[in-house]
Amino acid sequence: MQYAGLCHRPCFGAIRIRNCSSEVDLRRRQVLEQLDGELAKGDDRAALSILKEWQGKHGGLRCFGAARQIPKRIYTLDELKLNGIEASSLLSPLDATLGSIERNIQAAAALVGVCAWNVFHITPQHLFYLSVGFLFLWTLDSVGLNGGVGSLVLDTIGHTFSQKYHNRVIQHEAGHFLIAYLLGVVPKGYTLSSLEALQKEGSLNLQAGTAFVDFEFLEEVIAGKVSGTMLNRFSCIALAGVATEYLLYGCAEGGLADINKG
Template structure:
């Protein structure tokens, strides 16, 4: 919060009555200033209310276009609104650090340990999986002893388990086991549940602030399965990315688009790092970015430079807009629409924290 301090200087050699008059005059002046300020505040509040209503009406239309699958119309609405009352002032307006080669020491000076961020390992689901395997083994041994199963029954049971495991691995690419693990994780581990929500809120916020419009999100494998009907879809955020795919198809990706993609890809692990000091989810995000840089012919040195800049840029944006990310995570947890989530971002970011164009 910014405030101003008004200092008044008085001549200590002036007559007492003069000092009293000045004090009285100053008080009167301050009273008038307060009155004028209150009038302006009411006017500003009224204007903010009107702009808020206009913004919400705009975002309802954006939601409609996204639900119809008309990504171009939705993006056009967002971009066209930026110069109008009630427009989306935060879209693509994030302050960013200059792009250059940053050393690991420079990242450490900014409180960033890349080893805890770029090598995520999901210990929570790993522990759940091991416990399930142990429980299944103990259950099998107990059933064997209880029902006095013979070698033939043991063989049939083993073949049945092997068949189901093979079917899931080959037919569904491990989707069913991932669905089960993720569902259990959300139900028995509040930390895992919160981590996934904040991870996706990080993707959503960074994309929006860098000028990529989110168009949907899911927070669990079960939710993704219910919406998409596929076992291979996990929690994630999807974006209006036709501009990016058009550049990919043309075989030439602009530096601006690559920078956006790099930061969005790392936003989830960056958010986890800021919250917990390390990242567990997001290994596929990191691998996707690595594959893109390799496909573009980046040398290892150039790829490292791109990743370090993206890490620093993303971390600093997330730190600057922590309040917006927290409120966004709450909105996403409540299942709010994309438009409602964008409204939350717009309401929780101050002008001073945006890029001055």
């Protein structure tokens, strides 16, 4: 009887824990549904107020706004090297993967052109007309569309044929998303490719990116009084993608625009 009693106590405790856990999960799911509803309506203020209301409470989102920034300090290049950080790999991103893909496309296009010349017996006059046509389309895209079509094609090929490039973009945007969440800034959406951005936003000049509930920051910018805390917070978010790439791969390939913002 004594052993039977000992066996039953943990079981009842486990049931109580599971019931408590399920209640918390249910409450957290309800909070998330409310949050999604407000974001879907475009009411960023209501979405942020919901999270702040539940921040730190049982059933609220875990770790939202839980990160604390350390005092800012300027490091010299020598200090960075002593800490094992190569500044050029971190702060001078060069997209070697897309660059390689672009060169391969150019080589393939040249090869196709030579083959077409031999198979279809293209005359110099036809070659001139084709060259003028391609030059016109390239100029139209570069000037009229800001290179949007070329970027879309290149980015789509990169995601389709390079798993390395695809994974880098995912990790880069995950870095923005995570740091924003930990610093108390609500991520409200993201895209992982130029094609996805075109489908969602209808614009050719958008690439992978993460959108945030940032009206507080914008209000300070409009008022011309941006606090140091707010500026540091969004600088950390802007540079989070580059830092994530560096930590995972040893160098950053994307995020030059993020560095210019930060």
